[in-house]
Amino acid sequence: MNKLKIIIPVFIIMIISVGIIIINSNEEKIEEVIVEQEMEWTYSGPFGMDKTEYNLGEKVFIDVVDIPIKDKGTAVVLRPLNSTHFIKYLSIDFDGSLKNNFNRYFEPRLNEWREICSTNDLVGDWKIRFVGVEYEDLNFRIINQTSSWDDRVFEPLVGVGKC
Numbered sequence: 001m002n003k004l005k006i007i008i009p010v011f012i013i014m015i016i017s018v019g020i021i022i023i024n025s026n027e028e029k030i031e032e033v034i035v036e037q038e039m040e041w042t043y044s045g046p047f048g049m050d051k052t053e054y055n056l057g058e059k060v061f062i063d064v065v066d067i068p069i070k071d072k073g074t075a076v077v078l079r080p081l082n083s084t085h086f087i088k089y090l091s092i093d094f095d096g097s098l099k100n101n102f103n104r105y106f107e108p109r110l111n112e113w114r115e116i117c118s119t120n121d122l123v124g125d126w127k128i129r130f131v132g133v134e135y136e137d138l139n140f141r142i143i144n145q146t147s148s149w150d151d152r153v154f155e156p157l158v159g160v161g162k163c
Contacts, residue, residue, distance in 0.1 A: 045135035046100075047075065047128070052140050055147045056119055056154055059105045060140065062128070067096035073132025079108065079116075080124035089114070089126075108142055110154060112161025119144055119154045 041048050046068075050061040062075075072095040078086035092104055108122050116122060128138040146152065157163040 042138060042140075044128075044130065044138045045071075045133065047130070047135065047138060049128075049138055049140060054108075054140060054142050055145050055150070056122060056142065057107065057109075057146055057150045057152055059107045061105045062092070062103065064094065064102050064104070065100075067094055067100040069096045069100070071096040071133050073130055076129045076131060077106070078127050078129060079122065080126065086127065110157050112157050112163045115162045117158070117163035118156035 040051050041063075042052055043049075046064050046066050048063045048065070050063070054060055060077075073093075075092040075094065077089045077091070079089040081087045089108065090106060094102075108116075108126075110116050110118070110122070122142050123144045125139060125141050127140075130137070146154075
């Protein structure tokens with residue numbers, strides 16, 4: 001009986017210890033995933049993008065931090081027109097003397113007035129070119145697949161507007 005009184009508490013302590021070790025190892029794995037996601041950011045001057053590759057329907061996120069007061073210009077988002085040419089999708093004005101931090105996101109999508117009639121007009125290598133400052137272009141790609149959570153269908157726009 002005395003041995004049983006000693007064995008049971010030791011056994012319980014061992015089970016608790018194993019549980020704590022398992023929980024700590026899972027926390028380390030979660031921490032590693034978060035660090036990997038943070039490493040995907042790409043930067044050009046104060047402009048950063050959360051990824052370099054996006055699925056159809058995903059939002060492109062741009063984070064702007066600490067624009068120097070003297071920097072003023074436009075970030076022009078260019079979509080591929082063909083294998084050698086680009087066309088303006090949108091532009092984002094910035095002026096460090098007025099606002100030096102902001103976030104902006106946009107979702108590349110089909111749009112008959114912009115003559116973006118099918119996913120072929122969205123898929124490819126895009127870039128953000130900076131006008132008025134000497135920042136390097138930011139490059140990203142939109143691939144021809146959707147995220148697992150996205151149940152939208154990207155049917156071509158035929159006979160609508162300019163399509």
